[in-house]
Amino acid sequence: MPYTILKKRELAQGTVVENVIQAPRIAAKAKPGQFVMLRANETGERIPLTMADSDPEKGTITLIYQVVGKTTAMLKNMEVGDSILDIAGPLGKPAHIGKVGTVVCVGGGTGIAVLHPITRAFKQAGNKTIAICGARCEDLLILEDAMEAASNECMICTDDGSCGYHGFGTDLLLQVLTRETVNLVVGIGPVPMMKAVCRLTREHGIKTLVSLNAIMVDGTGMCGCCRVTVGNQTRFACVDGPEFDGHLVDFDELSKRLAGYMTHEKESMERYKGECACKAQG
Amino acid sequence: MAKESVPRQKMPEQAASERRRNFKEVPLGYTPELAKLEASRCIQCKVPGCRKGCPVGIDIPGFIKQIAENNFAAGIAKLKETNALPAVCGRVCPQESQCEAQCIIGKKDEPVAIGRLERFLADWERSTGAVKLPQKAAPTGRRVGVVGSGPAGLTVAGDLILLGHEVTVFEAFHKPGGVLLYGIPEFRLPKEILFAEINYLERLGVKFECNTVVGKLVSLEELFAEGYDALFVAVGAGLPNFLGVPGENLIGVYSANEYLTRSNLMKAYLFPEYDTPIVRGKNVVVVGAGNVAMDSARTAMRLGADTVTIVYRRSREEMPARAEEIHHAEEEGIELKLLNNPVRFLGNEKGWLTGMECVRMELGEPDDSGRRRPVAIPDSKFQMPCDLAVIAVGAGANPLLTGSTPGLTLNKRGYIIAEPETGKTTMRGVWAGGDIVTGMATVIEAMGAGRRAATSMHKYLSLGW
Numbered sequence: 156m157p158y159t160i161l162k163k164r165e166l167a168q169g170t171v172v173e174n175v176i177q178a179p180r181i182a183a184k185a186k187p188g189q190f191v192m193l194r195a196n197e198t199g200e201r202i203p204l205t206m207a208d209s210d211p212e213k214g215t216i217t218l219i220y221q222v223v224g225k226t227t228a229m230l231k232n233m234e235v236g237d238s239i240l241d242i243a244g245p246l247g248k249p250a251h252i253g254k255v256g257t258v259v260c261v262g263g264g265t266g267i268a269v270l271h272p273i274t275r276a277f278k279q280a281g282n283k284t285i286a287i288c289g290a291r292c293e294d295l296l297i298l299e300d301a302m303e304a305a306s307n308e309c310m311i312c313t314d315d316g317s318c319g320y321h322g323f324g325t326d327l328l329l330q331v332l333t334r335e336t337v338n339l340v341v342g343i344g345p346v347p348m349m350k351a352v353c354r355l356t357r358e359h360g361i362k363t364l365v366s367l368n369a370i371m372v373d374g375t376g377m378c379g380c381c382r383v384t385v386g387n388q389t390r391f392a393c394v395d396g397p398e399f400d401g402h403l404v405d406f407d408e409l410s411k412r413l414a415g416y417m418t419h420e421k422e423s424m425e426r427y428k429g430e431c432a433c434k435a436q437g
Numbered sequence: 438m439a440k441e442s443v444p445r446q447k448m449p450e451q452a453a454s455e456r457r458r459n460f461k462e463v464p465l466g467y468t469p470e471l472a473k474l475e476a477s478r479c480i481q482c483k484v485p486g487c488r489k490g491c492p493v494g495i496d497i498p499g500f501i502k503q504i505a506e507n508n509f510a511a512g513i514a515k516l517k518e519t520n521a522l523p524a525v526c527g528r529v530c531p532q533e534s535q536c537e538a539q540c541i542i543g544k545k546d547e548p549v550a551i552g553r554l555e556r557f558l559a560d561w562e563r564s565t566g567a568v569k570l571p572q573k574a575a576p577t578g579r580r581v582g583v584v585g586s587g588p589a590g591l592t593v594a595g596d597l598i599l600l601g602h603e604v605t606v607f608e609a610f611h612k613p614g615g616v617l618l619y620g621i622p623e624f625r626l627p628k629e630i631l632f633a634e635i636n637y638l639e640r641l642g643v644k645f646e647c648n649t650v651v652g653k654l655v656s657l658e659e660l661f662a663e664g665y666d667a668l669f670v671a672v673g674a675g676l677p678n679f680l681g682v683p684g685e686n687l688i689g690v691y692s693a694n695e696y697l698t699r700s701n702l703m704k705a706y707l708f709p710e711y712d713t714p715i716v717r718g719k720n721v722v723v724v725g726a727g728n729v730a731m732d733s734a735r736t737a738m739r740l741g742a743d744t745v746t747i748v749y750r751r752s753r754e755e756m757p758a759r760a761e762e763i764h765h766a767e768e769e770g771i772e773l774k775l776l777n778n779p780v781r782f783l784g785n786e787k788g789w790l791t792g793m794e795c796v797r798m799e800l801g802e803p804d805d806s807g808r809r810r811p812v813a814i815p816d817s818k819f820q821m822p823c824d825l826a827v828i829a830v831g832a833g834a835n836p837l838l839t840g841s842t843p844g845l846t847l848n849k850r851g852y853i854i855a856e857p858e859t860g861k862t863t864m865r866g867v868w869a870g871g872d873i874v875t876g877m878a879t880v881i882e883a884m885g886a887g888r889r890a891a892t893s894m895h896k897y898l899s900l901g902w
């Protein structure tokens with residue numbers, strides 16, 4: 156059954172793409188926080204992407220990805236009507252959604268796409284949800300409207316001050332923490348951001364959940380590629396996570412492991428750009 | 438005694454100096470002449486020991502006789518009565534401890550090369566395009582679901598489709614084959630052979646649904662609700678063991694599962710034509726001494742390593758790999774460092790592996806398994822530099838499916854409990870077999886379990902539980 160792209164939308168000046176994809180069986184089962192493993196074509200790599208949304212009635216899933224390397228660049232070059240070769244899922248444990256009181260959801264960059272369905276689910280479960288969305292600048296900010304709708308209060312910040320508060324999401328988080336009682340923090344974004352959020356919430360003794368984006372191959376607990384250290388124990392992000400207690404995560408190890416294939420990734424991307432240029436000329 | 442004077446025929450193979458840098462198959466197979474000569478060594482025992490040594494009880498003298506008499510088509514037909522994947526088994530069975538171990542000729546001389554002859558017939562059939570589709574029984578209207586497409590699952594699919602049932606195989610990965618696809622490398626089992634076998638099953642009418650992670654996308658209960666009448670679970674033993682020593686999460690330390698999956702399934706050995714990257718080590722260590730360790734070491738050599746060292750805490754005698762694989766590995770320049778045990782991995786500030794610290798071992802008293810237990814020699818630690826380490830110290834039971842299926846009873850180690858003669862589990866309508874029942878065993882044992890389960894499932898589908 157083909158995983159056909161039904162909709163395509165470019166966000167953040169084309170650095171981020173949203174695809175709505177036909178995948179009825181996955182859509183019927185998907186829960187917030189779960190991901191899929193996809194392979195764009197026959198020579199492609201298997202990469203994990205979180206489902207930013209799913210619609211069991213329409214039989215579709217939504218993926219939102221930042222274009223960072225060859226696979227995501229290839230996906231971006233696919234048009235409505237094209238099909239993705241393989242999509243397996245839903246994988247990973249769903250986010251733990253419960254009624255806890257006040258939940259602050261802090262998202263950075265493309266992490267906001269992953270955070271959005273979780274924020275919405277917390278609100279639907281009867282929590283007061285406060286969203287904090289950060290980006291480097293206004294042009295790179297995504298999903299403000301959706302986050303606004305998914306939360307009781309939505310705060311925006313940018314590193315350069317081009318939109319919302321001028322500064323980091325952790326500054327806004329600190330404001331909220333000093334202002335009111337918070338029962339849970341969810342932080343999803345680049346590793347340094349999640350690390351900073353956890354440093355702050357640890358000081359305040361507030362439980363914090365993060366979603367770890369370790370490199371993966373199978374996504375079913377078979378290879379151990381995605382291993383992360385949590386509470387001094389090795390866990391597999393694909394089956395034990397991707398959500399973990401942020402106060403126990405070894406973020407430095409994760410950062411290093413994420414950089415393990417940098418030279419390969421550059422080579423793949425350069426080659427791909429070359430191929431695209433050739434096609435454009437020919 | 439003219440027959441016994443013919444020596445065991447060697448199989449032509451690629452020279453070690455050449456093959457250590459390419460992924461083409463190592464042994465090249467018998468020519469018809471060599472096959473007939475080798476077949477002539479079989480004395481056609483009335484009570485053949487060899488047959489008892491084969492887990493599926495192939496009529497070995499029966500098929501060998503046909504080769505000797507130049508009736509290759511009749512030979513392959515005989516073989517296929519009991520073995521659906523002869524091209525695979527002829528290559529990867531541990532014959533020296535199974536069929537060939539019991540061959541009478543082996544008492545005085547070298548045993549008849551049963552595996553090589555099996556492979557010869559299967560290759561002859563494939564290369565001459567002589568593969569015939571057998572007659573299927575009339576449709577029964579019964580639907581069977583097979584979870585996992587390794588040798589156990591493929592066997593059940595092949596048997597039950599011929600008996601007239603509808604069969605769908607669910608596979609988590611994007612292609613079927615199980616360990617035959619993602620574990621065993623191209624140079625030992627060319628994937629073209631596997632694809633031919635899958636294609637044969639497809640032509641018989643077996644449906645393959647890939648990208649289907651059962652337990653996540655769909656549960657066994659839901660498959661019954663969708664109209665399946667019986668299910669066979671053969672998800673393999675897909676959980677990598679690690680050593681649990683410091684530094685194991687450094688970049689450059691892989692489980693064998695990851696290393697081999699990247700190389701075989703994802704074709705990382707063809708990077709950058711294929712997108713999946715793999716660390717190409719200059720100085721590689723492989724920890725462990727089974728077939729998986731040999732495959733990893735030989736893969737690393739082919740990916741351009743200067744040195745590849747197998748580190749094992751016991752001695753040569755206890756190495757679980759097939760003799761032929763160890764021999765091939767050594768010929769290709771892979772070194773064995775026996776009676777050494779890794780105690781930690783060393784890395785640089787970027788998190789990359791730079792070395793391994795080991796302790797020397799000696800053999801003490803026998804343990805539960807009857808093997809002498811290795812014990813560390815005090816003050817014998819030493820370090821060896823390495824930039825790639827592959828951990829190949831066995832596998833466990835992956836809990837993804839079993840953990841979400843309360844109806845299945847598991848043993849202490851997480852494997853599914855199933856009746857040995859039938860494969861029946863504690864869940865009505867569900868059978869299991871292969872590595873997820875026995876722990877990592879062999880291809881032919883997984884196929885044997887599949888055969889027994891298929892027989893029992895057919896009985897159930899015709900008569901009831």
Ligand SMILES: Cc1cc2nc3c(=O)[nH]c(=O)nc-3n(C[C@H](O)[C@H](O)[C@H](O)COP(=O)(O)OP(=O)(O)OC[C@H]3O[C@@H](n4cnc5c(N)ncnc54)[C@H](O)[C@@H]3O)c2cc1C
Pocket residue numbers: 190200201202203204205206219220221222223224225226227228265268269367368369370371372397413414417420421424
């Ligand atoms: C559970 C999970 C959910 C994710 N969800 C999203 C999402 O919703 N949106 C999004 O934009 N990104 C998401 N990511 C990250 C995404 O998988 C990577 O950006 C993607 O793999 C990059 O592939 P590439 O070929 O384009 O880039 P590459 O050039 O190959 O890699 C760029 C960077 O991506 C990371 N990466 C590379 N390969 C993999 C891999 N096989 N698995 C994981 N990370 C890899 C590495 O850190 C690398 O440095 C998620 C990751 C995980 C683990």
Ligand SMILES: Cc1cc2nc3c(=O)[nH]c(=O)nc-3n(C[C@H](O)[C@H](O)[C@H](O)COP(=O)(O)OP(=O)(O)OC[C@H]3O[C@@H](n4cnc5c(N)ncnc54)[C@H](O)[C@@H]3O)c2cc1C
Pocket residue numbers: 529530531584585586587588589590607608609610613614615616617620621649650651652671672673674675697728729732837838870871872873877878879880881883
């Ligand atoms: C590197 C290596 C080398 C080996 N060499 C030899 C050898 O030379 N000779 C020999 O006889 N044996 C060898 N073995 C052992 C042999 O391959 C196994 O015993 C055999 O493959 C087991 O077969 P199986 O059908 O039980 O499972 P597997 O072959 O493991 O197949 C299981 C399949 O199920 C799929 N699966 C898992 N979970 C799910 C799920 N939830 N939903 C859907 N699908 C799922 C997996 O992706 C996989 O494709 C080797 C093993 C390895 C790893």
Ligand code: SF4
Pocket residue numbers: 490491492493494495497520526527530531532535536537551552555881
């Ligand atoms: S299937 Fe394996 S054990 Fe049986 S005869 Fe063939 S090679 Fe020997």
Ligand code: SF4
Pocket residue numbers: 478479480481482485486487488497498539540541542549551
């Ligand atoms: S035991 Fe050896 S000689 Fe006897 S039938 Fe078997 S293969 Fe032939």
Ligand code: FES
Pocket residue numbers: 370371372373374375376377378379380381382391392393394
């Ligand atoms: S990606 Fe292989 S175990 Fe998680």
